[in-house]
Amino acid sequence: MTDTQRGHADTSGTLDEALERIHLSGPERDGRLSNHAPMAVEALVRRGQAPAAHRWLDRYRAKLEDMPGSVEPVTGQNWHEALGDIRRVADWTLFFERETADRPWRTVLAAWWPRLLPGIAGGATHGVIRVGHSVRTLLEGEETAPRVREFAHALGYWAARYAPLPALERLTAPPGAAAALDQVPLIAEQDGDLPSRLGRLTGFPDWPGRRPEGPEAARAALGELVRAATHRYATHGHASPIMLVHSATAPNAVLRTLPALPDALWAPSMHAAWAASAAVTSAYAPREGLPVAGHGTAAQGTENTETAEHTQGAQDPQHSQGAQDPQDVFARAAAHGDDHTIKFTDTALDVGDESALVAAGRAIELNTPVW
Known part of the structure; x- marks a missing residue:
């Protein structure tokens, strides 16, 4: 790191x-x-x-x-x-x-x-x-x-605010987190607040199946999920720029907490993080992604319970091209001021690769600056 x-x-x-x-x-x-x-x-x-x-x-x-x-x-x-x-x-x-x-x-x-x-x-x-x-x-x-x-x-x-998800069908899952997110079934009607949307969930890919078999495998799978969800925001975040950040920031919060937890809790934590990321994806993601300049990783995600004070900002393609300095990207997020943008960029820096920085740039572009 x-x-x-x-x-x-x-x-x-x-x-x-x-x-x-x-x-x-x-x-x-x-x-x-x-x-x-x-x-x-x-x-x-x-x-x-x-x-x-x-x-x-x-x-x-x-x-x-x-x-x-x-x-x-x-x-x-x-x-x-x-x-x-x-x-x-x-x-x-x-x-x-x-x-x-x-x-x-x-x-x-x-x-x-x-x-x-x-x-x-x-x-x-x-x-x-x-x-x-x-x-x-x-x-x-x-x-x-x-x-x-x-x-x-x-x-x-x-x-x-504890709220369990409804009983869900366990669908056959592809091997990778990015492919599993692509195959999350979207709810039929993407309207209403998040609790009402979660009530319409039907099933998720059973990713990563019975694996992982040990705590380190659980940590690796969770890291893969955070990376995939962060990358996916670049191409799918436009559908709900605020809500879809949680598909990455929620599992990353779990990943950050693992070192403070007993090893026996790592695998169930990974599975719960997948459920949270998949639930947000199902409730808010679009059926098709949009290509983004500079996004080198295959990734996939309209309404928003928090959009009363956020509207979609103008896109600025220049920020999605070429190598970027992580500190500069976060400085832009801080100057932008939107709380979700700051938190998502923080997660993107944890991921640390160029596609994650492009995704952070998309959050800066899509969300309205606070000042």
Whole structure:
């Protein structure tokens, strides 16, 4: 992994200061849209854009809403009944704050990850994505109080938005992740919000079948999926520029979390990540891709639950041609300002190849700049 792919651990205090500001707000706004501030700010700081983090948050904070009030405390005895109840998000957050105060965060993660994994698609996958950003910070830097608190908030949001997928037919799958994504059946009517679309899912290719047989094979398969979904955005992201980023960022959040999990959880994590990526693909991808200059990898993906404030931007082919510097690509995403674009570009830098950078350029082109 190159230095650019690895990123920078924050020693400036910028991330902790930003997280403390963010934790004054709740995890959602406007009824259902996720608070993307902790994820976007973490990516900005890690990718060398720390000086822009507070300025970005200053502009974003007007969108944020207060944390809802408590309904009833979540406990070790009643948590089952609170799972997936967004009205209990404050209760879940306080529960995980207590859990992480009493036990190491890795212990809490190992206990709750398998419980939450079946509901990976809840909240448009933002629960697991937020956890992935939080775990990356804890693994690579100091375990400060704001970072552990962010981990608790992330788990609390995932628990409150927990939403299992319907029972699905297991279809014969081709051997590769890219081919499997190509063969995901699209839902008949791509309209409505994500929960209504997920209710129309019928079946997915059973990729990668009974493999992988060990934790390292699971990690390799998950890396292949992240790469394939990132590449595919270049040719298919136009159909739903915001929602289709999650086909890559959700499995990448799982990939980032693997090192903090027991080996026995790696294979089920990979399968859940595939389900999330396939679900987003089925719900939002177009039937045909569009060729993109500079995209050297075969890849495949209209409406959007978050497009009230995003419209399709003008395409700029010059950004899809020739070798690109990863740091320059992320600097463009940071200047663009859109939270999903920042997070997708962060994932593209994890993938690290030219096709991934082209896909990041497409996200910058397709989504409307925030400023």
